Amino acid sequence: MIRLIVNLAMLVIGIAGFCAGIYFRNVRRDVGECLAPQSPPAPSAAAGRDYSAELFARPATAAPATLPPPDxxxxxxxxxxxxxxxxxxxxxxxxxxxxxxxxxxxxxxxxxxxxxxxxxxxxxxxxxxxxxxxxxxxxxxxxxxxxxxxxxxxxxxxxxxxLEEVDRVMNDLGAALYSQEAPLTPEQSRRLTAVICESRTPADRAAPVLELSATDWDAVLEKAALFLSSQQLEAVRALATQRQFMLRFEAISGFSYRRALPGL
Structure with a gap:
């Protein structure tokens, strides 16, 4: 009886050792494949255009500065x-x-x-x-x-x-005032839009797209005080402060927070 138990134990140990050997051999193979340098797989015709090549591929003989920007x-x-x-x-x-x-x-x-x-x-x-x-x-x-x-x-x-930039900032202002229970009336919105558009130099008014960066916010606040409530005027003042801060930030850092992606 004891001999039978010992034989069974040896059989189990042998099977476990055999399985462990196969497992660690596969692990070594997988690790070796991961560490070995590999070339990227060629894209199939069904996969369509390989855009990663445009973004990251760099010919060994060409200097990066001479490469065209990716589309x-x-x-x-x-x-x-x-x-x-x-x-x-x-x-x-x-x-x-x-x-x-x-x-x-x-x-x-x-x-x-x-x-x-x-x-x-x-x-x-x-x-x-x-x-x-x-x-x-x-x-x-x-x-x-x-x-x-x-x-x-x-x-x-x-x-x-x-008027895209002006309309966008008017939408933001309208949403902020609505949440403060001081919404702009249609007439106030129309007049404030006109004031923002007019508060700039003649050359800036003739631009194909009116830029908020060219707005004279002091003139806007002065004219808007004639038809806005004190709470509404304070919201416009906060907006002007935010825009002026972003312009100073861009001037100092050289970074535009709405800069286009290259290639667009």
């Missing part, structure tokens, strides 16, 4: 983001325009096909050539819309392009 605007994640941004960007204008369903469908299709241009237009730029750059982009979008929209609709579209 990020056509990468699926960036393209989808631009299209989602464009839908949200023009939603309010489309609702206010009351276009018939067929025309609205055509307009939305045109906007989606020019989503990268829209996104590039709405980015904040610095430099002497920014107005010419934006005038070119607004011209491209206007020309694309011209066969679809009539004169009044096209003028509204162009105004929407020019």
């Amino acid at each position: 990020l605007a056509h990468m699926p994640p960036v393209k989808e983001w631009n299209q989602a941004y464009t839908r949200l960007r023009f939603y309010g204008w489309l609702e206010r325009s009351n276009l018939d369903p067929e025309k609205r469908t055509r307009v939305e299709a045109i906007l989606q096909s020019h989503a990268a241009t829209v996104r590039s237009l709405d980015m904040e730029f610095r430099g002497d050539g920014r107005h010419e750059h934006r005038r070119k982009l607004t011209g491209q979008l206007t020309d694309a819309m011209r066969p679809v929209l009539d004169g009044g609709e096209l003028a509204g579209f162009q105004q929407n392009l020019a």
Whole structure:
């Protein structure tokens, strides 16, 4: 009986040792494969375009400074983001325009096909050539819309392009005042938008896109005090302080908090 138990124990130990040997041999093989230098797998035809090669591949004989920038605007994640941004960007204008369903469908299709241009237009730029750059982009979008929209609709579209930054900050201000139970009336909103647009130099008023950075906030506060309540005026003052802080931050750091992605 004792001999049988000893034999069974030896058999179990032998099986366990055999299994452990196989396990550790596989571990050594897997670790070796992980540590060994590997070439990236070649993309299959079904996988589509290999965008990682555009972003990260660097030929050994070429200096990085001589390589062209990657075409990020056509990468699926960036393209989808631009299209989602464009839908949200023009939603309010489309609702206010009351276009018939067929025309609205055509307009939305045109906007989606020019989503990268829209996104590039709405980015904040610095430099002497920014107005010419934006005038070119607004011209491209206007020309694309011209066969679809009539004169009044096209003028509204162009105004929407020019006032994007102002409309965005007015939306933020309206939301902040609504949460404080001091909402702007439609008339107050219209007058404040006009004051922000006018409180800048004639050259800045003629720009294809009105820039908040060119706004004379002291003039805005002075004129807005005539038709806003004290609580509403304080919210505009807080907005002006925030914008002026961001401009000083960008001037000191050289970093734009809304800088466009390279290649857009």
